[in-house]
Amino acid sequence: MNSDAPELIAALRSTAEPGMWWRAATEVERFPEAFTSYVRRTVRVRVLATWSSDLLTRLLPAAGVAAGIGLEVTQAPYGQVEQELLDASSATRREPPDYVLLVPNADDLALGTLGERNPEEVVSGAVQRWSRLWEAARSAHIRVCQHLFTPPAGDPFGVAALQFPESPSAVVAQVNARLRASADVVLVDCERLAAEHGLRNWRDDRYWFAARQAVALTALPALARATAAALAADQGLSRRCVVVDLDNTLWDGVVGEDGIDGVGLTASPRGEAFAAFQGHLLMLHRRGVALAVATKNDPGLARRAIAEVPGMRLRPEHLAAVVADWRPKSEQLREVAARLSLGLDSLAFADDNPAERLEVRRALPQVDVIDLPASPSDYVAALAGRPTLEPGRLTLADRQRNASYVGLRAAAELRERSASLDDFLADLAMVASVRPVDVALLPRVTQLLHKTNQFNLTTRRRTSQEVAALAADPRWVCLSLSLRDRLADHGIVGVGFTALRGDEAVVDTLLLSCRVIGRTAERLLLRELGRAAAERGCRTLVGCYRATDRNALVAELYPQLGFASDGPADGEQRYILPLSALDQLAAPHIASDATRQDASDRPDERTAQW
Amino acid sequence: MVSAITSVVSEAFTRVVGEPPARGAKTTPADVGSWNSLAHVQLVFEIEQALGIRLPDDILVTRTTVGALIEAAEAAVSAS
Numbered sequence: 100m101n102s103d104a105p106e107l108i109a110a111l112r113s114t115a116e117p118g119m120w121w122r123a124a125t126e127v128e129r130f131p132e133a134f135t136s137y138v139r140r141t142v143r144v145r146v147l148a149t150w151s152s153d154l155l156t157r158l159l160p161a162a163g164v165a166a167g168i169g170l171e172v173t174q175a176p177y178g179q180v181e182q183e184l185l186d187a188s189s190a191t192r193r194e195p196p197d198y199v200l201l202v203p204n205a206d207d208l209a210l211g212t213l214g215e216r217n218p219e220e221v222v223s224g225a226v227q228r229w230s231r232l233w234e235a236a237r238s239a240h241i242r243v244c245q246h247l248f249t250p251p252a253g254d255p256f257g258v259a260a261l262q263f264p265e266s267p268s269a270v271v272a273q274v275n276a277r278l279r280a281s282a283d284v285v286l287v288d289c290e291r292l293a294a295e296h297g298l299r300n301w302r303d304d305r306y307w308f309a310a311r312q313a314v315a316l317t318a319l320p321a322l323a324r325a326t327a328a329a330l331a332a333d334q335g336l337s338r339r340c341v342v343v344d345l346d347n348t349l350w351d352g353v354v355g356e357d358g359i360d361g362v363g364l365t366a367s368p369r370g371e372a373f374a375a376f377q378g379h380l381l382m383l384h385r386r387g388v389a390l391a392v393a394t395k396n397d398p399g400l401a402r403r404a405i406a407e408v409p410g411m412r413l414r415p416e417h418l419a420a421v422v423a424d425w426r427p428k429s430e431q432l433r434e435v436a437a438r439l440s441l442g443l444d445s446l447a448f449a450d451d452n453p454a455e456r457l458e459v460r461r462a463l464p465q466v467d468v469i470d471l472p473a474s475p476s477d478y479v480a481a482l483a484g485r486p487t488l489e490p491g492r493l494t495l496a497d498r499q500r501n502a503s504y505v506g507l508r509a510a511a512e513l514r515e516r517s518a519s520l521d522d523f524l525a526d527l528a529m530v531a532s533v534r535p536v537d538v539a540l541l542p543r544v545t546q547l548l549h550k551t552n553q554f555n556l557t558t559r560r561r562t563s564q565e566v567a568a569l570a571a572d573p574r575w576v577c578l579s580l581s582l583r584d585r586l587a588d589h590g591i592v593g594v595g596f597t598a599l600r601g602d603e604a605v606v607d608t609l610l611l612s613c614r615v616i617g618r619t620a621e622r623l624l625l626r627e628l629g630r631a632a633a634e635r636g637c638r639t640l641v642g643c644y645r646a647t648d649r650n651a652l653v654a655e656l657y658p659q660l661g662f663a664s665d666g667p668a669d670g671e672q673r674y675i676l677p678l679s680a681l682d683q684l685a686a687p688h689i690a691s692d693a694t695r696q697d698a699s700d701r702p703d704e705r706t707a708q709w
Numbered sequence: 710m711v712s713a714i715t716s717v718v719s720e721a722f723t724r725v726v727g728e729p730p731a732r733g734a735k736t737t738p739a740d741v742g743s744w745n746s747l748a749h750v751q752l753v754f755e756i757e758q759a760l761g762i763r764l765p766d767d768i769l770v771t772r773t774t775v776g777a778l779i780e781a782a783e784a785a786v787s788a789s
Contacts, residue, residue: 117758121724153747306750309769316754 104133105464111165111324112486113470120158120320127161134164136464139336139444141169144244145191147180148202150313155202155326158319162327166486167336167444170327177311184235192239198285198330199236201229201245204313208274210251210267218265222273226281233284237564243284244330246322247275250290252298283563285333287326295484296321321484328486335550338467338487340389340419341380342435344428344450345401348471348478349377349413354404355396364410372475377412379479384417386490389439389504391420393431393448398423419504428455429462438511439504440613442552442649447487449478491546503614506587524619524688527584531620532692533627536570536577536594543591544579547610552649554611554621556642556656557671561608574599575607576631580624582615582689589614595624597632597640604632604678605641616652619686622660626684633678640681641665642674660684714760714786718779721755734776744772756782762789 107123110116127134146156156174163170175183175191183191184199191199208225209216229245236243250268254260260268275290293301296318306312314322331337346353351369352362364374384390390413394401401423406415415421420438422431428450436443443465450456451471460468467487471478482488510527536544545563552558561569570577580593592612597604606628611621629640642657658664661683662674676683715734722736723729726744730736738744744752749772753764756778762785768778 151747154751305766305769306754309766310746310750312750316751317758 104130104137105460107161108134108137108165109460109468109470111161112467113481115318115320115324115484117317117320120161120323124158124161127164128157131160135169137164137167138169139167140334141171142197142330142334143171144173144198144200144330145183145196146172146174146200146202147183147191148174148200149178149180149207150202150204150307151177151311152202154312154316155314155319155323158323159327162320162323162486163330165324166327166331166489168327168331168334170330180232184232184239191241195239195241198242198244200326201232201243203229203246203248205248205251205267205271206307206313208248208267208270210270213265213267213270218270218273221270222277225274226277229278230281240562240564242333242562244287244326244333245278245284246287246326247278247289249293249301250298252302285329287322287329289322289325292321292325293318324484324486328489331486332489332491333549335491335546337489337491338388338447339445340391340435340439340441340447341383341482341488342391342393342432342446342448343380344452344455345392345394345396345404347451347475348449349373349392350404350408350411351475354400354408359404359407360409362404362408364408364412366409369475370410372478374410374412376475376478376482379482381412381417383482383488388488389419389441390417391435391439392418392422393428393435394421394423395425395428396423419508427458427462429459432459432463432466439507440553440616447485449482503587503589506584506589507614509586510584521688527586527618527688529582529584529618529620529689530692531580531582531623531686531689533578533580533624536566536579538567540579540591541567541570544577544594547591547594547612548608551610551612552647553613553652554616555647555650556609556653557607557645558647558650559608569596576604576628576635578624578627578631580611580620580627582618582620593620593624595628597628599632599635599637602638603641604628604637604639606643609642619688621656622684622686623689623691625660626681626686629676629678629681629684633681638678640676640678642676644672644674645670712779712783714782715779717759718756718775718782721752721759722775722778725752725755730775734774734779736775738772746772752778760786762786 107126110119111123146152152174156172159170159172180201183189186192208221213221233243248271250271254266254268256263256266260266261272263269279286301315301318302313303315306315343349350362350364350373351367354362364370380390402421405411405421420435422434432446432448436446443463447467447469448459449469449471456468456470459466469481469485471481541563545566548561569575576597576599578595579591581591582589592615594608594610595606596608598607609621609624632640642662644654644657646654657674662676665673665675719730726741726748728741731740750769753769757764760782762782764781764785768781
């Protein structure tokens, strides 16, 4: 049994030092049970590579654990990419994994013969090759994670190479640009990663010639970490909120001792470093990560300082929660999580004080505790490579979420003022729009299916292809719900699918984002599902509840809504409601806005028509 | 007496291959089944990292004896 798991996890998240990574990889291989508490979901990955990727494959499970995702990794024989994806009798096709990891290398592009070929043909040939493989994976219901190409460290066109379309660097850049633009796949941007690492250190040609090792062994940990982070983000496992301390974390000094003007960010080079860190946090905020403060300070002083410290880039409106008192940080973090309706495993925590970090790490192992280095100039770097903060496919909803969290805070304050829940709900002036799932809604709907844990009755994780197929199927009704109130536009926050089976309409999927739990939106969604079913001749609405370790919140939902128990079936509890009694699902505090076609409901993503 | 380089090589060997070189410098791939070509690449890398040296290119493709690795490492260290 291994008791070092917490230390190994912390190290895997913060360094890419090869010795440590190999030790961790061995520990994860030998004692997987010591790491299971860090794994929030497990997926099967098959590696299809055009270089000898065995060592990468061995590092992936450890990288996964650090990012919160279990990776069961198998590997096809070296170079067998087309054979595995295009041949229906291949191992990959016979037992389809959740993901294929496509791992090419620049030698696939035969860059050495560019002088004899039209560079545009080389580029389009490569884009065609990999797009065709994506298509094959898609039709086999396998999701794709694609590594991009890295340019060679030495280019015959020298530093000017990118100005010459026929140079190896320009061809690689073009191929990558086109793959990025057309991708409905999970990308690992090795071009960017190698630039961070240094191109000359990314590949050691001796190892390529001798052993077909296209990425230097010193760079493999960074590659494994980025790959696992991308997969975890795709599964919706990235941390949703960064909680920061104030003194010596956001500003230079201790406000209780140095005063508001004494901790300013404009007076010194150290102050600039703190300002740069705040700038980084602000970008995370714009990307949809919520920010919160947990500080041992007088609450009045903390609030005043946030608003008044000279040179602050973070403003009060960027902070979804501020907890300032003298309790242990672990208790403060619990309060942040509760106020934002987030699980502790959605939090990352950054504090300059090692004792506070240790207290949180011990009390709340679910929280990702970021060790801020001694110098504030290094704070940005400590956050930047963090595998737990990888953005998934961003939808407009992610960017809206922060407006919504701030609205949530205002709503919490409103709730305290309102005499009763009814008054509170009425005061919110909620307007909902329920619409059939269509191509524009698909990315956000799929994202919700993958991310929602608490208010999720059956927790069926479907791919966007599967959702598209259901939405096009006349035997199914697939609806989405968006909600706004006078404090915030929450965007699409609800999904409901029913399967129409004769007299019965079976609610296969019903979920709400945790931001709008307790707003009675589920009643509206169920009523609309019921109406659509009644129009198609059904008589009974059947609700299903499948217990997970996260959704106890909704175990009694259907009985509370007046459904009658129909006993267990297939590992689920079934409940029924005659459609003639549909009116009891009224949601008097939510107005309907069926015609609204607000641009804010549209995820800003490229999606295919079906 | 065992030289520092010899112990670096045999520690790296034990770590990567999963067991110590059974016959010391005379150990060959035939003695240790898990000393395959993949483990060999990792072994060369670990020795280069530990000693801050660069071994000759042909070492990566020729797996003869642990002694050959020690000799190559000694030559690289004294040349540096």
